[in-house]
């Protein structure tokens with residue numbers, strides 16, 4: 459059990475990397491903790507940036523999203539003082555999102571990888587990565603049958619998310635920048651068609667509510683939620699009542715209600731591991747950085763980093779040229795901090811400060827002013843569009 463590159467995790471990062479390395483003839487294997495059905499059905503992201511689509515096109519991985527994804531270029535902000543829409547697809551760089559559920563993208567990547575003869579082990583959990591500073595790192599795993607096993611590699615790509623083995627195996631010298639934004643969301647998937655032809659961001663005195671299309675009959679909603687309250691505490695009636703009120707349906711018309719088929723509590727947190735390379739252990743995707751999901755950047759960063767990492771590893775294996783590997787962390791961190799800054803800006807835009815003191819009052823007044831600037835300033839709108847779709 460060995461491979462030149464052992465990839466931990468079969469999410470967007472790991473499977474993009476696996477496809478690119480395998481296509482270049484590099485010996486790699488993907489180790490995935492979950493079973494195949496779980497990997498193919500885990501619903502999360504849905505908004506792919508134009509650059510993500512270009513990367514997937516470049517490597518022949520975009521057929522599914524071209525067939526079943528939908529272009530999207532409008533968002534709508536609703537407040538107590540009325541609403542406004544931004545056609546961000548015609549602002550900034552004029553780029554649009556492609557709405558394509560993450561589980562469909564992951565399924566496409568997996569199918570392509572397997573059809574090409576790529577190696578993957580499901581239900582194989584990485585426990586730790588050892589000897590990362592040396593030239594022959596190893597990965598201790600628990601195999602599908604529960605027995606311990608070991609993989610030898612020349613490089614280990616940690617694409618196993620924020621709670622994976624790669625992060626647990628970082629040397630003490632790794633820096634972890636972390637921020638808890640102090641905001642909690644209840645993330646919902648409703649069996650209902652979208653109610654707006656735009657991404658909806660509603661800022662209500664009760665808290666934020668968000669609306670994002672997924673498919674013709676599934677819509678994602680977010681509700682700002684009391685921290686510490688379990689996700690199943692609210693009945694469906696209470697959820698729809700809160701969504702109706704916060705989305706100002708009395709003014710803007712009703713939402714299509716439907717069964718809530720998934721709910722999860724999301725604490726808005728951001729973090730970055732620095733650097734992304736520790737000897738022969740390289741991080742990509744959520745394992746490298748978690749941008750709070752307020753700006754829909756995570757899956758897009760994962761694909762971008764996977765491409766940069768694949769290019770660097772291909773240089774290393776095919777030409778013994780390690781310059782791109784040396785630059786990998788720096789290049790990714792530039793994109794990561796840009797995404798982090800924008801996610802932070804979005805969080806500040808969408809949520810009222812928690813307190814009722816003078817300081818909170820001041821911040822709330824600034825927030826209103828920011829919304830007003832976004833409503834009226836073309837320059838601000840261009841900046842928003844560029845950052846919203848860009849990566």
Ligand code: RFL
Nearest residue numbers: 467469470471491503504505584618743744755756757758
């Ligand atoms: P993933 O997708 O979490 O995949 C990691 C894989 O690693 C496996 N794993 C292990 N395997 C072996 N050994 C271990 N010890 C392992 N530990 C874990 C897991 O089973 C899994 O299969 O990470 P990756 O590839 O880095 O991709 C990151 C994205 O999934 C994530 O950033 C996005 O989903 C974030 N995100 C969004 N990003 C966008 O770009 N656009 C969006 O619209 C968007 N919406 C969202 C989101 C995240 C959300 N959640 C999860 C809070 C909406 C939500 C609700």
